[in-house]
Amino acid sequence: MQNPPSALGQLISELSKLEESPLDPSKVAQLLSETNVTDVEIQPLLHFRKDRYTRNLVYRSSTFDVIVLCWPPNSSTAVHDHNRQLGWVRVLKGALEETRYVDGNSCTEMGSDRTWLPRVHGRIVIPAGPAVAAVDSAHGVHKLGTLDEPAVSLHIYSKPLDTCLVFDEQDGHIDCKDLEYDTTPDSRTKQLS
Numbered sequence: 001m002q003n004p005p006s007a008l009g010q011l012i013s014e015l016s017k018l019e020e021s022p023l024d025p026s027k028v029a030q031l032l033s034e035t036n037v038t039d040v041e042i043q044p045l046l047h048f049r050k051d052r053y054t055r056n057l058v059y060r061s062s063t064f065d066v067i068v069l070c071w072p073p074n075s076s077t078a079v080h081d082h083n084r085q086l087g088w089v090r091v092l093k094g095a096l097e098e099t100r101y102v103d104g105n106s107c108t109e110m111g112s113d114r115t116w117l118p119r120v121h122g123r124i125v126i127p128a129g130p131a132v133a134a135v136d137s138a139h140g141v142h143k144l145g146t147l148d149e150p151a152v153s154l155h156i157y158s159k160p161l162d163t164c165l166v167f168d169e170q171d172g173h174i175d176c177k178d179l180e181y182d183t184t185p186d187s188r189t190k191q192l193s
Contacts, residue, residue, distance in 0.1 A: 006041065007035050007036055007038065008035070008037060008041065008058055008059070008066065010035070011031055011032070011035045011066065012058075012059045014031050015028065015064055015066070015156070016061065019061070019063045019064075023063075023086070023158055025086055025088075025136070028086075028088055028156060028158075029088055029134060032088050032090050032132050032154065032156060033090065033130045033131070033132045035090075037092055037154065042068065042092060042152065044188060045058060045068040046068075046152065047070055047182050047183050048070045048072055048150065049070075049072065049182075050072055051072070052072070052075055053069050053070060053071045053072065053075045053076075053077070053146075054069065054070045054183070055067055055069055055179070055180070055181050055182055056068045056070065056181065056182055056183045056184075057181040057183065057185065058185070059185075060160055061160075062160070063159060064156060064157060064158060064159065064160075065155075065156065065157040065159075065160050065161055066154070066155070066156055067154075067155045067157070067181075068092075068152065068153070068154055068155075069152070069153045069155060070151075070152055071094065071096070071145075071146040071152070071153070072150055073146055073147075073148050073149055073150055074145075074146060074147070074148065075145060075146055076143055076144060076145025076146070077143050077144050077145065078143065078166045078167070078177075079099075079101055079118060079142070079143045079166065079167040079168075079169055080141070080142070080143070080164045080165060080166050080167065080177070081140045081141050081164055081165045081167075082135050082140050082157065082161060082164060083164050083165070084140070085157055085158045085161055086134065086135065086136055086157070086158035087134065087135040087155060087156065087157050087158070087161075088132050088133070088134045088135075088155065088156045089126070089132065089133050089134075089144070089153050089154070089155050090130070090131070090132050090133075090153065090154045091126050091128045091129070091131075091151060091152070091153045092128055092152045092153060092154055093128050093150070093151055093152040094128060094146060094147075094149050094150055094151030094152065095125055095126060095127045095128065095146070095147060095151060096125070096126045096144050096146060096151055096153055097123060097124070097125050097126075097144070097146075097147060098123065098124050098125075098126060098133055098142055098143070099122075099123050099142060099143045099144075099145075100120070100121040100123070100139055100141070100142045101118050101119060101121055101141045101142060101143070101167070102119050102121045102141070115171075115172035115173065115174070116167045116168075116172045116173075116174050117172060118167060118169050118172070121139075125147075128151075141167065161179060162178065162179055163176055163177060163178055163179060164176075164177055164179060165177075
């Protein structure tokens with residue numbers, strides 16, 4: 001696996017030290033907030049598409065993922081959860097709007113007989129800078145999206161995140177989605193050779 005850029009390499013090194021004890025969410029947020037990623041460092045990880053955001057894997061271990069998302073203007077995720085895992089996001093360029101939801105049915109598990117009644121719990125705009133937004137089991141259903149400009153965000157998940165629940169805002173249907181990456185360290189290395 002190709003070595004990540006230096007600021008990201010330092011972040012990954014510090015996160016790896018946290019693997020030896022129970023995860024401290026405030027420490028992860030602090031590390032992410034203090035990571036100073038330069039334009040030069042992030043450039044190899046930038047992969048934009050016009051029609052949707054892209055997910056670009058930086059690093060994966062058995063206990064955490066580090067991902068860069070690239071957002072074209074006016075794009076968003078579906079309403080989704082994080083499969084009962086912790087997650088942190090920091091906007092590196094542009095801004096993201098986060099919409100958090102609660103379920104009027106208190107649905108916590110997917111099933112063919114389950115429906116979801118979405119209710120907006122709150123919205124915040126996360127500008128580029130050191131601010132870190134987090135999701136946990138109490139605030140785990142949300143949607144992220146850009147406004148009128150492209151954005152780049154850095155995400156950390158407490159364990160490798162391969163699936164999530166996607167909640168349809170119109171009919172209340174719940175689906176399980178397999179998550180994929182647009183680029184990985186290996187695919188970026190192959191592009192260079």
